Amino acid sequence: xxxxxxxxxxxxxxxxxxxxxxxxxxxxxxxxxxxxxxxxxxxxxxxxxxxxxxxxxxxxxxxxxxxxxxxxxxxxxxxxxxxxxxxxxxxxxxxxxxxxxxxxxxxxxxxxxxxxxxxxxxxxxxxxxxxxxxxxxxxxxxxxxxxxxxxxxxxxxxxxxxxxxxxxxxxxxxxxxxxxxxxxxxxxxxxxxxxxxxxxxxxxxxxxxxxxxxxxxxxxxxxxxxxxxxxxxxxxxxxxxxxxxxxxxxxxxxxxxxxxxxxxxxxxxxxxxxxxxxxxxxxxxxxx
Amino acid sequence: xxxxxxxxxxxxxxxxxxxxxxxxxxxxxxxxxxxxxxxxxxxxxxxxxxxxxxxxxxxxxxxxxxxxxxxxxxxxxxxxxxxxxxxxxxxxxxxxxxxxxxxxxxxxxxxxxxxxxxxxxxxxxxxxxxxxxxxxxxxxxxxxxxxxxxxxxxxxxxxxxxxxxxxxxxxxxxxxxxxxxxxxxxxxxxxxxxxxxxxxxxxxxxxxxxxxxxxxxxxxxxxxxxxxxxxxxxxxxxxxxxxxxxxxxxxxxxxxxxxxxxxxxx
Numbered sequence: 323x324x325x326x327x328x329x330x331x332x333x334x335x336x337x338x339x340x341x342x343x344x345x346x347x348x349x350x351x352x353x354x355x356x357x358x359x360x361x362x363x364x365x366x367x368x369x370x371x372x373x374x375x376x377x378x379x380x381x382x383x384x385x386x387x388x389x390x391x392x393x394x395x396x397x398x399x400x401x402x403x404x405x406x407x408x409x410x411x412x413x414x415x416x417x418x419x420x421x422x423x424x425x426x427x428x429x430x431x432x433x434x435x436x437x438x439x440x441x442x443x444x445x446x447x448x449x450x451x452x453x454x455x456x457x458x459x460x461x462x463x464x465x466x467x468x469x470x471x472x473x474x475x476x477x478x479x480x481x482x483x484x485x486x487x488x489x490x491x492x493x494x495x496x497x498x499x500x501x502x503x504x505x506x507x508x509x510x511x512x513x514x515x516x517x518x519x520x521x522x523x524x525x526x527x528x529x530x531x532x533x534x535x536x537x538x539x540x541x542x543x544x545x546x547x548x549x550x551x552x553x554x555x556x557x558x559x560x561x562x563x564x565x566x567x568x569x570x571x572x573x574x575x576x577x578x579x580x581x582x583x584x585x586x587x588x589x590x591x592x593x594x595x596x597x598x599x600x601x602x603x604x605x606x607x608x609x610x
Numbered sequence: 611x612x613x614x615x616x617x618x619x620x621x622x623x624x625x626x627x628x629x630x631x632x633x634x635x636x637x638x639x640x641x642x643x644x645x646x647x648x649x650x651x652x653x654x655x656x657x658x659x660x661x662x663x664x665x666x667x668x669x670x671x672x673x674x675x676x677x678x679x680x681x682x683x684x685x686x687x688x689x690x691x692x693x694x695x696x697x698x699x700x701x702x703x704x705x706x707x708x709x710x711x712x713x714x715x716x717x718x719x720x721x722x723x724x725x726x727x728x729x730x731x732x733x734x735x736x737x738x739x740x741x742x743x744x745x746x747x748x749x750x751x752x753x754x755x756x757x758x759x760x761x762x763x764x765x766x767x768x769x770x771x772x773x774x775x776x777x778x779x780x781x782x783x784x785x786x787x788x789x790x791x792x793x794x795x796x797x798x799x800x801x802x803x804x805x806x807x808x809x810x811x812x813x814x815x816x817x818x819x820x821x822x823x824x825x826x827x828x829x830x831x832x833x834x835x836x837x838x839x840x841x842x843x844x845x846x847x848x849x850x851x852x853x854x855x856x857x858x859x860x861x862x863x864x865x866x867x868x869x870x871x872x873x874x875x876x
Contacts, residue, residue: 340717347717348726465862467815469822470855473841550724554819558842569823572728580729584721591720 333600337592342395344588349391349581394581403582408574413582416567424563427555428548431486435544438487439494444525446495447502456499460492469554482559489551490544497540505532535601542598546591618867625675625861632672640673641665641830651848658850661840665830671853674832678814679861681748681833686809688752690802693759694795700760701767702790711764718757726754727820740831747826751813759805766801770794807869811862818858834858 369377394404403413446453463471468489475485505511511528530537553565560566564583571579644650644664652659658667700711730750738746770776771794779789795802814834820826821835822842829836837854840847 336713336716339713340720343717344721347721348729461863461866462859464866465811465859466855467818467822467835467838467858469819470838470841470852470858474855546720553724553728554822557823568725569728572725572825583725584729587725588720595720 333596337589337596340592341585341589345395345581345585346388346391348584349394349577390577391581394578398582404578406571406576406579408571408576408579413578416579417564417582417586420563420567423561424549424552424556424565427483427486427552427561427563428545430483431490431548431551432544434484434487435490435494435548436541438491439498442491442495443498443502446499447506453499456495460495463488463492468551469558472555472558476558482555482561485555486548486551490547493547494540494544498537501533501536502529505529508532538598538601539595540598542594542596545594546587549587549590614867618864622861622864622868625857625864626679629672629675629679632669632676639666640670640832642669652850658853659848661851667837667850667853670832670837671857674834674837674854675857675861677744677827677832678817678834678858681744682751682810682813682817685748685752685755685813686806688749689755689809689813690759690806692752692756693763693805694798694802696756697760697763698767698790698795701764702771702786702794704768704771708764711760715757715761715764718754719761723754724816724819727751727816728823728825738828740828742828744827744831744833747817747820748813751816755809755813759809762801762805763798766798767794770797804869807865811865811869814858814862814865818854 397404401414403417405411406413406416409416442452442456442459446456466474471488472482472485474480475488476482506529508528511524511532514524514528549565552563553568555561556563556565557569564587567579568583570576571583642665644660644666646664647656647660648664649662650656650660650664656666656668658671660666661670696711696714700708727747727750767790776789776793779793784793817826817833818835818838821833822838824839824842826835827833834854834857840851841855
């Protein structure tokens with residue numbers, strides 16, 4: 323049996339390896355894309371041959387992916403995340419200034435999505451017609467592209483910052499309903515219900531502890547889902563967050579921003595998953 | 611087969627037949643521009659009106675339906691083949707193959723999918739032809755969408771690895787490759803089919819989101835995603851501009867009804 327320091331070290335090692343590999347993969351993908359050397363500035367007819375050569379030389383430093391990546395990681399350890407080629411500003415500053423906007427959208431979305439999905443799922447466990455209604459709503463929302471859903475909310479003057487909640491709700495609802503339905507069929511919960519114990523007590527004391535490990539795992543996954551949903555919302559609503567920065571960097575072929583963002587998002591996703599895994603395994607261990 | 615499955619299959623069949631039949635009618639051209647009818651309201655001649663260039667929205671929607679349905683299915687098939695090869699090898703041989711694949715799957719699932727697609731798609735040459743951009747978009751979807759099916763296939767193969775019929779095949783001297791291809795993979799058909807049907811709506815929706823951001827097929831080629839670009843100025847677009855959203859929702863809904871209930875999807 324492995325002790326917790328060894329498990330922790332393994333988790334951290336796996337996390338670091340995944341983040342580094344994620345960065346290498348993005349750098350390789352971006353570098354090997356056929357249009358990497360393309361630059362909109364080259365379309366300017368006023369440029370002479372010397373200016374064109376200078377623009378092309380700017381990209382030359384990034385041609386060797388591994389060299390670029392090693393140089394980049396080395397600088398990153400010293401707190402230098404590079405300079406954005408499109409926005410001409412330090413990447414670290416760009417991310418720092420935009421992170422609160424995305425964090426706010428994600429927090430509202432996660433809280434709203436979970437409250438909505440959990441409430442729907444809880445009622446669905448007890449009432450079949452509600453379960454069907456929830457399923458229909460879930461399928462309908464899952465069938466509409468996130469971007470189109472954002473447009474619909476925007477045109478109906480709905481709360482655009484809560485859009486992520488609407489995108490998350492159907493993805494969480496099905497899973498939560500199945501988890502709770504499974505928990506409520508357990509013999510000890512059926513017995514508790516037969517003994518007349520109150521529903522709130524049963525939920526808090528008996529049902530939630532049964533499905534807590536899976537709920538925590540789902541919480542980890544929902545954080546990365548929330549970020550994916552934030553990109554179209556920020557783009558459409560012109561909210562200056564990380565998602566909008568990602569879109570602008572992608573359009574401008576901005577390699578330092580793209581690699582930094584990929585590593586950051588991979589790190590956040592992996593950290594969320596690791597924390598929820600740890601909490602879940604701790605809960606499993608705590609149960610008799 | 612339940613009634614809802616039949617209904618979903620019929621709706622999808624109708625969508626497919628109508629969109630494919632559109633190509634046979636010369637009146638429906640996706641690129642013809644009627645300059646005297648720009649931004650026209652829905653009428654008998656143009657059931658969904660025209661866009662700002664005077665192109666028939668209905669004709670474009672029909673072509674987009676054909677392209678999106680066909681290529682999403684093709685991308686799903688390609689992702690499935692990739693997943694079957696990788697998941698099959700890892701699940702059957704185990705050991706290092708398995709550990710490497712597990713790490714690879716973890717990596718692919720923790721990367722921001724849409725963001726990577728944005729990055730890779732945006733880096734296409736500025737003068738790429740519409741067909742190239744279309745094929746690259748769906749190829750990227752297939753290339754990044756193998757991880758989830760691979761995990762399921764790997765688990766399926768592991769389940770069969772030590773089953774009696776495999777042991778018997780081994781005892782008869784069949785090679786491992788032959789056992790994997792002829793004995794194990796055919797038994798995974800239900801899993802493969804389920805993964806195929808589950809991936810199609812995911813790809814349709816991802817392409818739609820990319821198209822909305824202006825990173826799907828180049829003009830004038832229509833896909834469901836590229837038609838959504840009109841909605842980037844939602845206050846200027848009329849209700850008819852939302853027709854692609856209805857088509858996407860209807861088809862994705864049908865695909866979800868057809869596919870077996872799975873866990874979380876991207």
